[in-house]
Amino acid sequence: MRNIYIVGIGTGNPEHLTVQAINRLNKVDVIFIPSKGTAKAELAEVRRDICQRYVTTEGVRFIDYAVPVRQTADRSYVQSVDDWHAELSATYEQLFEDHIAEGGSAAFLVWGDPSLYDSTIRIIERVVARRRVVLDYSVIPGITSxxxxxxxxxxxxxxxxxxxxxxxxxxxxxxxxxxxxxxxxxxxxxxxxxxxxxxxxxxxxxxxxxxxxxxxxxxxxxxxxxxxxxxxxxxxxxxxxxxxxxxxxxxxxxxx
Ligand SMILES: C[S@@+](CC[C@H](N)C(=O)[O-])C[C@H]1O[C@@H](n2cnc3c(N)ncnc32)[C@H](O)[C@@H]1O
Incomplete structure (x- = not known):
């Protein structure tokens, strides 16, 4: 069993991070950092800043991954989002297989709070449903926008x-x-x-x-x-x- 933590990080101020989030980030094996292309490079920078400030445990690994671009041509909005989530869940599944050992743990740093207009929870639910990787997951709340x-x-x-x-x-x-x-x-x-x-x-x-x-x-x-x-x-x-x-x-x- 692998354990995934979906951690809310607040909306840009590193001081938004809760003590619960900081403690969790210091206990995982891996932290996944999304790269969204250069236009929003500042957002990846906030995530890096948070890790530099608060992750003091030796050995926590940081893994960057590319977020697939949502395709909008020839499909409805709902279909476009559904396809994108399917693609992301395949990306996550591969990340888990490649970077987390059996019994290991990892965190996703989610902007704001994971429950508000964010699909990380839904995408992890898809990975669980596919049953290729056995995992459990928890959510740590964050300050919303x-x-x-x-x-x-x-x-x-x-x-x-x-x-x-x-x-x-x-x-x-x-x-x-x-x-x-x-x-x-x-x-x-x-x-x-x-x-x-x-x-x-x-x-x-x-x-x-x-x-x-x-x-x-x-x-x-x-x-x-x-x-x-x-x-x-x-x-x-x-x-x-x-x-x-x-x-x-x-x-x-x-x-x-
Ligand atoms: C995909 S949603 C993510 C919301 C996030 N999960 C939260 O808890 O705030 C992105 C939207 O949140 C709002 N948002 C997020 N961060 C913001 C910020 N730092 N300043 C202003 N609006 C923000 C904007 O309306 C933006 O279009």
């Missing part, structure tokens, strides 16, 4: 006693404004906030949260929407990539 956002803006996530929706840019219009008073939007390549026609909504936006390049902007949507669009476009061009998240709010505490 949602927590990094609310902390940077010094705001509570929810209004008193009210629900929160976590959604994507593509699906924002289905629920906000209307169904929910608080929506957290991730994975938004289309800047869906700029299409919300509600002058009283508030937005709390953040990019590269937790890193030295963190940018935050907050205000009435009508007042700050254009500034966020311009800031985002400029930052994206400068870095070659962007990760941003925002919270939209309508209403107040104790409103009914």
């Amino acid at each position: 949602i927590q990094a956002l609310t902390a940077s803006h010094r705001i509570p996530l929810n209004l008193v006693g009210k629900p929160v929706q976590v959604t994507t840019g593509r699906r924002l219009m289905e629920s906000f404004p209307g169904l929910v008073e608080t929506a957290v939007v991730m994975l938004d390549g289309e800047q869906a906030f700029s299409k919300i026609d509600d002058p009283d909504a508030y937005i709390y936006w953040g990019a590269y949260l937790g890193t030295d390049d963190e940018i935050t902007i907050a205000g009435r949507l009508a007042d700050v929407s254009d500034r966020i669009l311009a800031t985002r476009a400029e930052a994206r061009a400068r870095h070659g990539w962007i990760m941003d998240i925002y919270l939209l709010r309508k209403g107040r505490d104790f409103d009914d």
Whole structure:
């Protein structure tokens, strides 16, 4: 039996790492580091920095592996993701066979928390289902980009006693404004906030949260929407990539 640990590492600040994560990383035989190509080399750098700072046990091996590119031609989004997960599970299976001895252990460093818009758990489940490699797996939680956002803006996530929706840019219009008073939007390549026609909504936006390049902007949507669009476009061009998240709010505490 091999043991795999899916470790949340927070969203860019090495100090997001929990003591539980640090202790685990010092007990595994191998740490797998994904390389995603040069555009997001900084993200691989954060993982290396974390290992350099916290992994003090002699003999822990670091193995880089290439993440396959998701193919989108001639298939639906769902099919594309399903194919990609199949390819990744084959990659993981090979990594386990090649680099972890029977009875050994390894860790994956997952951005933020492994439960939030991340498929590492699903992909490991596929490897388990294939039964070529016998393994057990555990999840160690991490600070999510949602927590990094609310902390940077010094705001509570929810209004008193009210629900929160976590959604994507593509699906924002289905629920906000209307169904929910608080929506957290991730994975938004289309800047869906700029299409919300509600002058009283508030937005709390953040990019590269937790890193030295963190940018935050907050205000009435009508007042700050254009500034966020311009800031985002400029930052994206400068870095070659962007990760941003925002919270939209309508209403107040104790409103009914
Ligand atoms: C694939 S999801 C991974 C989320 C991650 N598992 C988490 O717990 O935050 C990537 C999305 O998370 C958000 N995100 C992750 N890290 C971020 C950061 N440092 N700053 C802003 N947004 C971030 C962005 O919305 C990005 O599109």
